[in-house]
Amino acid sequence: MRQARHSGAAPGASLPGDAYADALLAWLRRLLAWRVDVTREVYGPAADDAYRGLYIADDEAVRLGADWPELPVALTARRYELAHERRAIEQLAQPDAPLVRLARLFALDDFARDVVLLALAPELDPRYEKLYAYIQDDVTRRRPTVALALQLFALHGPARGHFGAFAPTAPLRRHQLITLLDDNARQPTLPSQVIKLDERIVAELLGLEAIDEPLAGAVTTSRPARTLDALVLPAELIAQLRRVGHDQGGRTVLALQGSYGSGRLAVAAALCAEWRQPLLDVDLVRLLDRDDDPWQVMRRIGREARLRGAAVFWRGADRCLGDDARPAWRAALLDVLDDLPGCTFIAIERAWESRGALRRATFRRIELPALSYSAREQVWRGRLGAAAPDDAALRTLASTFRLTPGQIRDASAMAHALAHWRAGAAPLDLAVLQAACRAQSSGRLNALARKITTTYTWRDIVLPADHVVQLREICLQVRQRRTVLESWGFDRHLAMGKGVNVLFAGQSGTGKTMAAEIIAADLGLELYKVDLASMVSKYIGETEKNLDQVFAAAREANAILFFDEADAIFGKRSEVKDAHDRYANIEVGYLLQKMEEYDGVVILSTNLRKNLDDAFIRRLHVAIDFPFPEDADRQRIWEHAFPADAPRADLDLAFLARRFRIAGGNIRNVALFAAFLAAEDASVITMRHVVLALRREYQKLGKLITPADFGEYYRQLEAHAPAGV
Numbered sequence: 001m002r003q004a005r006h007s008g009a010a011p012g013a014s015l016p017g018d019a020y021a022d023a024l025l026a027w028l029r030r031l032l033a034w035r036v037d038v039t040r041e042v043y044g045p046a047a048d049d050a051y052r053g054l055y056i057a058d059d060e061a062v063r064l065g066a067d068w069p070e071l072p073v074a075l076t077a078r079r080y081e082l083a084h085e086r087r088a089i090e091q092l093a094q095p096d097a098p099l100v101r102l103a104r105l106f107a108l109d110d111f112a113r114d115v116v117l118l119a120l121a122p123e124l125d126p127r128y129e130k131l132y133a134y135i136q137d138d139v140t141r142r143r144p145t146v147a148l149a150l151q152l153f154a155l156h157g158p159a160r161g162h163f164g165a166f167a168p169t170a171p172l173r174r175h176q177l178i179t180l181l182d183d184n185a186r187q188p189t190l191p192s193q194v195i196k197l198d199e200r201i202v203a204e205l206l207g208l209e210a211i212d213e214p215l216a217g218a219v220t221t222s223r224p225a226r227t228l229d230a231l232v233l234p235a236e237l238i239a240q241l242r243r244v245g246h247d248q249g250g251r252t253v254l255a256l257q258g259s260y261g262s263g264r265l266a267v268a269a270a271l272c273a274e275w276r277q278p279l280l281d282v283d284l285v286r287l288l289d290r291d292d293d294p295w296q297v298m299r300r301i302g303r304e305a306r307l308r309g310a311a312v313f314w315r316g317a318d319r320c321l322g323d324d325a326r327p328a329w330r331a332a333l334l335d336v337l338d339d340l341p342g343c344t345f346i347a348i349e350r351a352w353e354s355r356g357a358l359r360r361a362t363f364r365r366i367e368l369p370a371l372s373y374s375a376r377e378q379v380w381r382g383r384l385g386a387a388a389p390d391d392a393a394l395r396t397l398a399s400t401f402r403l404t405p406g407q408i409r410d411a412s413a414m415a416h417a418l419a420h421w422r423a424g425a426a427p428l429d430l431a432v433l434q435a436a437c438r439a440q441s442s443g444r445l446n447a448l449a450r451k452i453t454t455t456y457t458w459r460d461i462v463l464p465a466d467h468v469v470q471l472r473e474i475c476l477q478v479r480q481r482r483t484v485l486e487s488w489g490f491d492r493h494l495a496m497g498k499g500v501n502v503l504f505a506g507q508s509g510t511g512k513t514m515a516a517e518i519i520a521a522d523l524g525l526e527l528y529k530v531d532l533a534s535m536v537s538k539y540i541g542e543t544e545k546n547l548d549q550v551f552a553a554a555r556e557a558n559a560i561l562f563f564d565e566a567d568a569i570f571g572k573r574s575e576v577k578d579a580h581d582r583y584a585n586i587e588v589g590y591l592l593q594k595m596e597e598y599d600g601v602v603i604l605s606t607n608l609r610k611n612l613d614d615a616f617i618r619r620l621h622v623a624i625d626f627p628f629p630e631d632a633d634r635q636r637i638w639e640h641a642f643p644a645d646a647p648r649a650d651l652d653l654a655f656l657a658r659r660f661r662i663a664g665g666n667i668r669n670v671a672l673f674a675a676f677l678a679a680e681d682a683s684v685i686t687m688r689h690v691v692l693a694l695r696r697e698y699q700k701l702g703k704l705i706t707p708a709d710f711g712e713y714y715r716q717l718e719a720h721a722p723a724g725v
Contacts, residue, residue: 261406373482434524506626509665641671
């Protein structure tokens with residue numbers, strides 16, 4: 001290797017606008033020049049060998065095995081002068097100087113700070129690489145090694161005393177400020193490992209705006225401006241959140257519990273706005289989908305937060321903290337939570353407690369409550385602005401759909417899109433807004449219950465007048481919830497039971513399902529039918545687990561739950577004689593508890609009301625008996641059974657209602673099959689088609705077909721049959 005000259009041609013690049021860094025780099029150049037002279041002293045004439053560093057000569061091997069020679073006094077004195085210069089340069093340090101700030105953020109001592117300087121220099125000027133190679137006696141070693149750092153900076157005491165600075169748990173490596181590179185073929189020792197300054201740290205020291213490439217797409221930074229006063233939150237909750245600010249000097253992990261759109265990110269951002277602090281938003285779900293080392297990822301995020309002086313908001317933390325979380329990700333997240341200064345936010349849906357998992361950080365959990373009716377109306381008004389419909393429509397939306405602020409935001413955007421798609425720039429009306437609200441329903445409920453498409457209206461149902469009034473009263477209990485529960489204060493008298501729990505009792509086909517559909521259509525809500533028989537399990541605890549899932553999904557979906565054939569679980573509770581009876585009663589009690597906790601509408605359908613005890617009935621808000629239709633009601637059902645567009649002859653509906661004592665569901669089946677028979681004949685619907693369809697319905701029901709029932713039309717059953725049958 002040729003002789004290195006440290007004259008005006010020496011590296012001279014620096015950090016722009018940083019006098020402290022300029023002075024340090026100038027000092028480093030003088031230190032390297034000193035080390036060059038030391039190298040020349042040690043090697044003597046061999047220092048000018050053009051091939052030094054490519055082979056080991058015999059005399060060098062002898063020298064390596066001998067004691068290290070004492071340096072001339074002049075060289076030793078220069079080294080102490082350089083150490084004195086280094087201390088003097090510290091007087092130029094300003095708190096906001098990049099190197100000073102880096103050392104403060106990551107608790108770097110003087111030695112670690114000089115290691116960063118040594119690794120930074122070749123990033124500024126490639127000529128440092130040649131100097132490093134010359135000093136290290138290896139043309140391939142163009143980056144500083146641990147040994148070089150020890151030779152340059154370990155002035156006081158043995159060099160091995162500074163080995164700890166390169167330990168995996170030491171700040172330089174724990175926070176990934178540097179990487180130690182090795183050559184697997186060489187299997188190097190610690191001193192021969194190469195020090196590489198991380199690209200993110202280089203960018204930070206150069207004053208460049210950057211974010212780690214491995215974090216791109218999963219981590220975003222913002223500087224929030226909206227404070228807590230701008231959020232629609234109860235005053236006591238705002239006060240509670242503000243008290244968190246008093247813990248900023250230590251470490252606090254604040255768990256914000258709530259469902260999608262409940263405002264967890266908004267709360268974290270508002271607190272950061274009040275603290276005048278940036279917010280780092282981390283999407284853990286995206287990170288989990290990548291094949292990355294969790295410890296590396298978490299420490300990069302922790303480093304990014306420190307560099308930006310930001311609080312971290314961890315969205316999707318349930319995926320890392322739940323019982324089914326991957327152990328490595330859980331451990332890595334807990335480690336960084338325990339390490340970050342100030343306040344760190346984790347967004348969770350299910351309750352989680354640290355229970356000793358955090359050793360240094362204080363843990364707090366705050367559950368974000370559901371919006372009140374007036375708060376929902378306020379959020380709707382803010383989102384829709386001038387496009388909002390009348391006040392009555394907003395009150396209906398707020399009372400009917402228990403949406404979070406985020407869901408209202410999404411529904412508002414969808415409503416505008418739907419209105420534009422349907423009629424250009426049409427104004428928003430209640431129907432469009434209700435459709436947008438229903439679209440916010442969670443897909444989880446579809447896997448647990450069957451969605452029913454509502455087609456019936458109030459004109460279609462045939463019941464005694466008082467029964468219809470009772471059905472309409474169910475709807476008004478939903479629409480007037482805000483007035484009664486909130487404005488009039490009844491909610492303060494109700495710990496639970498703020499929803500509407502309804503029982504429909506009656507034989508099959510008497511209109512129970514139709515009534516549920518009509519209520520859902522009137523309120524603009526989705527209707528989901530739950531098969532209770534499929535919920536009940538012979539395994540202890542499984543029934544409760546299934547019910548939990550249904551009600552949690554229904555809460556997200558803002559749906560009406562319709563438990564058809566509830567007799568599967570609501571059989572009459574009898575005296576407990578064995579463990580099975582006791583557990584059956586527990587299941588009934590648990591379902592009643594979930595119904596009372598649910599804020600929406602729950603409808604139970606049963607064929608056998610007599611099997612329900614009085615204590616159970618008392619816990620319901622409404623119980624309606626659906627009577628078997630009498631002659632007049634059956635005639636009205638027959639009239640409604642044929643659509644206006646269906647071609648039909650002059651049917652003897654009075655005869656049908658009087659002679660055939662069947663329920664409304666059976667009548668609709670007969671009308672539909674009669675229409676198919678008429679279509680096959682290319683004919684209008686006649687009495688012949690109806691009586692033939694009645695015969696099939698009677699056969700299905702197991703009823704006898706007698707001349708007394710069919711009267712004059714009985715001959716048509718014997719003499720005729722539909723074509724093709």
